Amino acid sequence: MGSNPRPRPVASPNAAPESANTPGPGADPGPWGAHDPAVIRARDGRYYMFSTDTEVAGSPGVGVQVRRSDDLMHWQWVGHAFDGVPASAERWSGAQGIWAPDVVERDGEYRMYYSASTFGSRRSCINLAVSGSLEGPWTDLGPVVRTRAEDPVNAIDAAVVRTAEGTDLMLYGSFFGGLRLLALDERGLPRRPGDLGVSVGRRTTAHNGPIEGSHMWYDAETGRYLLVCSFDSLFDTYNIRVARSEHPEGPFLDAAGRRLGSREGDVVDGGTKILGSLVTTAGETELAPGHSNHLVTPDGMLLVHHVRTGADPERHRAQLRRMALTSAGWPVVSPVEYDALPLLPLEGTDLDGPWQVWRMDAESTLPARPSVGAVRLGALLPTPAEQGGVRATLEVDGTAVDAVVWRTRASTAFAGLSGDEVVLGVRAE
Structure with a gap:
């Protein structure tokens, strides 16, 4: 929550206006309005x-x-x-x-x-x-x-x-x-x-x-x-x-x-x-x-x-994402919001096709925009059974990424580190 001198979202400052995605008075708000969840x-x-x-x-x-x-x-x-x-x-x-x-x-x-x-x-x-x-x-x-x-x-x-x-x-x-x-x-x-x-x-x-x-x-x-x-x-x-x-x-x-x-x-x-x-x-x-x-x-x-x-x-609303550790022990999070679908086994061919790729620039405050990227599997790595997601080495636009890949019937996504920069990707369906 913090204690920023600017107004904070307590009581009325962040009242969610009514819209197609925000319930009206008396309706259940669902995840809307949840802050610091x-x-x-x-x-x-x-x-x-x-x-x-x-x-x-x-x-x-x-x-x-x-x-x-x-x-x-x-x-x-x-x-x-x-x-x-x-x-x-x-x-x-x-x-x-x-x-x-x-x-x-x-x-x-x-x-x-x-x-x-x-x-x-x-x-x-x-x-x-x-x-x-x-x-x-x-x-x-x-x-x-x-x-x-x-x-x-x-x-x-x-x-x-x-x-x-x-x-x-x-x-x-x-x-x-x-x-x-x-x-x-x-x-x-x-x-x-x-x-x-x-x-x-x-x-x-x-x-x-x-x-x-x-x-x-x-x-x-x-x-x-x-x-x-x-x-x-x-x-x-x-x-x-x-x-x-x-x-x-x-x-x-x-x-x-x-x-x-x-x-x-x-x-x-x-x-x-x-x-x-x-x-x-x-x-x-x-x-x-x-x-x-x-x-x-x-x-x-x-x-x-x-x-x-x-x-x-x-x-604002609450959001959940899958999180797992890379082979080097760094936590990374999926670019895909959690959808409760079961994770599926991963094969090399599951990475075929065009990808949308984001890079988390630590010095930038602007929203990261996806770009079309080329992704190739280097190797599947040993992954603890409780991990959720498969550890893998990937080549993303020619650079090595120590990654975790999550595959469901709805999407295939990865997150990993290239050096000290985090790279995220979603396969274009």
Whole structure:
């Protein structure tokens, strides 16, 4: 979510106007209006999405938006987790809505970490609430971390990280002061009350250093922690970056070996750009993808994020994409939105035909446009059974790409790295 001095999407600023794609008053909004989404799988196999309070058709009020789905495609409005902003969070922050919830299950209990703040303020808090059901009721247990105007970080955008040893950490922080990592105890509260944690990434090259919407997980295959975050403005230039480390505290390095973010004197930010604004093969602009989270499913891992409509950036919705690791251990995401279709085996001939190719220019804020590309299979590589997608080496317009290929009956797509640049492709049907 961040704490950008410009207006943020809380309550009414990003009300979705009615259109053929946006429900009218009283209608179920589906994924429309979901900002900073996080998805968790319930014990019964259904999926629940929790997101920031925004004003959308059919969902007045505040208290954390909740939706559910059986297939990760069709989302049904459930309501709000709370009846307003819980008292302790409202008193501290003055918040009129709740931002950026993250929900995990621990020992049969669901734990929600949510943020309360106001535009442009560091007087913020992350509170913990618990429930036996994802549809509530939720009991607010009060603050996990609080920040004041004079503190070096902002207490919003929480994401729980499970370490290789099985303990929990909380990644948080945003526009002011960058990202921090805080140790939690078995109750989900700070091991050391009042602790603000350790810095794991910040930016000095941009005004106030927008680096936010982060999450992290440990990958046992590579023995590394993979950190995903968003750079730049959520309104128009948001983009998603990755870096990795052998330790949860860092240092986090990108595919070029640069430290995530920047420090005083740096002129270039580290962080491999895996997804930014792009023009689809249908000619529509998907603008400012960001504030992501990850979801592990029986079909592989997914990246969950929000995206804006290029024709009307006030409109935003949740979007899911397949995500997997290349043979070199870098997370990449499909250029095709998740469609719930089963993945099919891959043969070399499945890559025949013209392709639409995008290149994620880390220095550009303009939407990437597809160009016709030539793709040739180099080799299929060993791929873990749980991966989702097939690892392969490709030759794209004459350059080698360490890629993951996803094939369904509807599409064949790839994402991979050529050096430290991410390349995406969809076979033209």
